[in-house]
Amino acid sequence: MRIKARLVACWVLAPAALLAPVFARAQSVQDLQQMSIGELADIDISSVTKTTEALSDAPGAIFVITHDDVVRSGATRLPEILRLAPNLQVAQTSASNYVITARGFSGNADAQSFSNKLLVLIDGRSVYTPLYSGVYWDMQDVLPQDIERIEVISGPGATLWGANAVNGVINIITRKSSQTQGGLLDVGVGDFQRSASLRYGGRINDDLTYRFYAKAFGARDTLTSTGAQADDNWSQRQGGFRLDWTPSSTDVVTLQGDAYRGSEAQPGAPDENIVGRNLLARWNRSGQDGSALQVQAYYDRTSRVTEDGGGRFGLDTYDLDVQHSFALGRRNEIVWGGGVRISRYDITGTPALQFSPSSRDLKLYNVFVQDSFSINRATKLILGLKLEDDPYSGLTTLPSVRISWKPTDAALLWAAVSRAIRSPTPFDTDVVEKIGSTTFLMGAPDFQNEKLTAYEVGARIRPSSRTSVSVSTFYNVYDDLRSIEVTPVSFIPLRWGNLMQGYTYGLEAWGDYRVAPWWRLSASVNLLDKHLKFKPGASGLLGVQQAGDDPKHRASLKSSMNLGRNVTLDANLRYVGALPDPHVPSYLELNAGLGWNLSKRVEISLSGFNLLHDHHQEFPAPQSNAVPRSFTVDLQWRF
């Protein structure tokens, strides 16, 4: 799951995806500025163009958040940046936490159902937790200025990416250290949050560049739905580094790591402390014939501790992945690989929440192969198969079939059928919850994979050089979704079961229109309809709405302007439809930002978030708090 640090667009062009050395160096004019004249002479403009086209023409529901989008948004933390992807549902639930999902299944805190069907990667490191398959968003941070791009796929990516890529994949890719040379000091002061970051990048010799950074962040309390202080303020510090070494024209070696520590207030409970660190090494080799090999290994440690004996866990992950791509004849592009991941966790529960056993080693193995076969110049058939050996459910087969047809340069039609699973986690199998001395809920040792078969059809059209449109539709069939079942006669303990099934369908559309060279408008519309039901014999407890409280409609409108050479003005309006059960009213909100380059080295920006209301609710109360209107003034100095 995956080394795919490079490109989500693997579907079309996995081999090119691994041609990282040249591609990653040549993203923008800014990057070209950093290059020596010898490096300029070495940029393969044809392969880059091919890859770039592949990205925009990938036969899937992919949205790419670019570096400029990230920087212009004024957002300082990852979840806020992810609001830029129209194919993600992002709901802030407290000062530090968010529910983020694609194509529904946001969960329901009352039913202990948590959003758990996304795969999230930061530079190839998987960051969803194997403990319950969700993401601790408060533990994931990247300097916005270091982000090269974020690729967001809605829909399954399991064949290439792995078991948890059920409803979507978020692939966060940071810049190479050669692209982040020099110093950067960024101080943001706002009424809701403050942050300061320092980054320095340098060059040891022609082949070896580095950067390191440190960041501190703090946010004050949000408000509860009744308007009281929610006591959820938090702060976090993080630091890290990245080294890129190019020992030859065909090899790139990357070593990078981060460490962080944070503290979060919890209403009516002692503070929770979060601590983590990771170290990743990656080697890319590109062959003369267009083949590419990537070997990646990482170690990741995360832990959360509630003070005063309120429970803790520690999780160590060791991961090794290998991926190789090459052309077979003139028509086949093959990518294949495999990996192993060991997750070792240790949980100290509380009287009310325990895990039995409290520690385990989870071993996950996978091998996969994908062939992209050119039927003719316009048509490609992409067949993929992944075998995954999961510690709970054993061997699983994850196939996918995808076809793309590009009749002209301006139009691409695609269709896909794929299978994905969410495999069992300790939370599904081992949890023991008590009320007093009575066991109230137990995990099910025989918990099954949650299964998805997804049918997708989409199109990308470029009606003019100024306009681009992407439309994706999906029909997702789910089976063995988690439900709550009862013990015969005694009723409790309740147990997790797999007795929910159903289907969802929907549409995701977004487009861009360049009104003028200095003005871009973007818009998006999302529709989602869920039809879930319980299987015969199910208890029906808490209803099918426990799977997710998802809006049926979402839409956004964004304007990005360059006013002269030194001033940028951005506005981003978003509409989120009502959440059905528990009911949360629909809302319309606006983020806006003004950036001003005072000089080459100094930039000041003013950002306003959620400007239309004093505060608004994005997820059901009382588990979730209201999101306040906030402002930030940000000063950036490059040296």
Next chain:
Amino acid sequence: VAGLLASILWLTAAPGAKAQGTALEFAVKATYLYKFAPFVEWPPHAFPTAASPFNICVLGDDPFGVVLDHAVEGQRVGEHPIVVRRLPAAEPGMSCHVLFAGGSATQSPADMVRAVTGQPVLTVTDQASGSSGGIIQFILQDGRVRFAIDAAAAQASGVPISSKLLALALSVRR
């Protein structure tokens, strides 16, 4: 937010880029235009003062558009700030350090180059758009933007080129 709209996703649609070339191709060529400078020696009189601008002139058809402005943004040649000047044709008295001869309906790229022959101007032409005659000539080879150098013409014009740059050239005419 320097280098706005700079990413390739944007460049692909950048107006001004000629249809036959890709955005990246012209971004690379635009970057070359000022990256050549450290390898070229201009006579002292080419810069009246230390603060005089370093002029990159684009004559006739401009294949770069806004990409060139972004490419030179924040860059200097020695102490000289870089200024991009766009002129419809070669004209007497124009002050250029680098001259990209884009050609026009009335003046061929070769005519533009001839107009400054003997003056300390680094002339650049682009084989991909059918022009030639510049001291430096862009050539596409194996999907890369390379160049040939007419070192003799450079010498004759009073803008000698360092051997380091000559070593990177596909071919050198001495």
